[in-house]
Amino acid sequence: MKWKLTVRYLFSVLSIVFIVVFVNMVLLFGILYYQQTKGNDNFSAETGENFTRQFSRYLSIENGQPVISDEGVQALKTFGGWLQLLDQNGQVVNAALSPEDAPTHYSPVELVHIYKYMDDQLTTYYVGQFKDYSYLVGVPDSPDQRLFFMFNSSKFLSYVSKAFVAITIADLIIAGLVGLLFSSIITRPVSYMINRISQLKERNFSIQKMKRQGIFKPVFSNLNSVSETLQAHEEERMKLEKMREEWISNVSHDLKTPLASIQGFAELLREQDVTESERVDYAEVIERKSIYMKELLDDFNLTMRLRNQEMPLHREDTRLESFVRELIIDVLNDPKYCDTAISFSSDAPDLRWSIDRHLMKRAVLNFINNAIIHNDKDIQITVSVSNSGITIEDDGKGIARHDMDQIFNRYYRGTNTENILGTGLGLAISRDIIKAHGGSIILTSEIGMGTKVEIRIEE
Structure with missing residues (x-):
């Protein structure tokens, strides 16, 4: 490719030189002829x-x-x-x-x-x-000078033709050498750029540097920037692809278990010797598994919409203190959590956020429920509102350090969550909801010392 570009550039230079020499010779002889025939009246009226x-x-x-x-x-x-x-x-x-x-x-x-x-x-x-x-x-003292010379017209034309050929060849050789020098300088980076673009086409996004960039320095800089951007997109794509495969695998796995239970208990219901009490128990299991499957599919649909930014936010100007207090009251009114020790405090009574109340409630409840179901019954949970945001803190088991980086991944379960029910999407959904509001989550935890979740949204 490099030599092909060099030859084309060199051919262009030589063609231009040949055309220039030819045109100059034609113009020279044309002017001489015109001056000899008609030029005296125009150019030398006073001679x-x-x-x-x-x-x-x-x-x-x-x-x-x-x-x-x-x-x-x-x-x-x-x-x-x-x-x-x-x-x-x-x-x-x-x-x-x-x-x-x-x-x-x-x-x-x-x-x-x-x-x-x-x-x-x-x-x-x-x-x-x-x-x-x-x-x-x-x-x-005339300013005109008279010169006399004799020449043979045939020899003169022969001499002129030879001179034209010699001048043309000399100019082409000089232009060829100069053109070869400059073409090698110019076509080297052009050839490199073509190769880089071909590499990008082949999904080779590695960053490369050329020593002599010359006038193409901005081009090489942009190519490297494109490589970095494509590399980031490729990594994101691979990450999403891996996540999608994990989602499909985990959802399929999570659906198989309740489906197997539903199928098994449905078959038992067809038995003739099933008592009424057993029939009621089997129906309750089928109902519970169906509700779990519905929740799983709803969570899966929600997290997909949040991930793809297809979930519209219906924002309302909300006073955060009353919003969180009502949420805590709802939790304590739930019979499942009526014995849980949850305290609430606030030192920012006038703090207001523009939020989607339904989604934000879902996010905060996920963190509270996560603290309740993954700890012992004597857990102490403190929810507070300050000027910096919402803080949910417990004195429970804590989260292992190697689990901290993955705790918000979909379907990820920590080392202390065996035999815990749930879809595995709760914290991922909470994270996506906070992110959709333009906020962030700060998670700190230590084994045996509890966990602290801080929700921040920049208004």
Whole structure:
């Protein structure tokens, strides 16, 4: 992949160089051609050659002799030159502004010499034709320079073509070397990014660092951030997948036991020799197991909805002290818990929370019930309300340290919960309810010293 990118980049560079060289050569020859054919009128309107060619308009024939008009004399003054008219024998027949020491006769050789090389006073000469006469225009210290060279057109074209090929090859070689250098620098990180994306596609979320990141440093940083995010999502997905499998396994296991009891006692009810007393006992077992299954399925449905944030909260502004006091009274009015020692205290009578009263009651009751059913009958439970929240504390058996991290996991049962009835979802549901309210739970416990649960919600 890396060499493929390098070759493509290098080919692009060489193509650009070739196009630039070709266009430049075409433009150069086009400008030269245009200047030679039409450019004199546009680019050199004030040159001696152009002035001389156009000067014939100031000449006329009067009485058989060439005459210079006044406009022509003025044009000569403006241009800074002088003029001599020659007949066919090279004799000067008329002049304007010419120096006193100017020749009055020119041989063909002299004309050729002064036209090509100027004279001793560095006067540049230009030659024009007017009917049967010739005329010389002399310009002292002219800014124009005349260069003469001879060339063979076929050889010149051959030389130009060879020069074009040589320049193109040289430019391509230089561009190739430079392009190879820069392409290797640029394509290395690009190739690395492509490989990283392929690794992400293959679910390889490991963090990798490249030594020379250059201008792609933000890209590599973002790729690593994406890797970290995907890694976190993958871990969460695996955790949820494991949890789902555990849920299914535990629910299936928990349902099998009551279903087996229901099936067994239902079969006993069909027996003919069953007494009325036994029939009532069997019916009570079936009813109790059915209620347990209903509670299990309700808890399972609730925890799933809370986990997936599909449980809408019907919040009400609630004074926490009266809310918790009423909840404790309900617990003490339950015949099962009427002998339990539960005390209540509050030092925040005005503390108010915006909560879903039904769900929050379920969460707090789960903690109280958990403290009651997992401890001895002489347990002392204290529920208090303070400005920091709700605290539920007991002096019971406590929770082992290795159970603390998993106590809120669904279906997890601690080492001191053997033979305890329940769905195994109570504390997980409480945790999810508090979390749905934007709160947190602080759990502290020590074996033989009791357990303390603190519920905090930031308003």
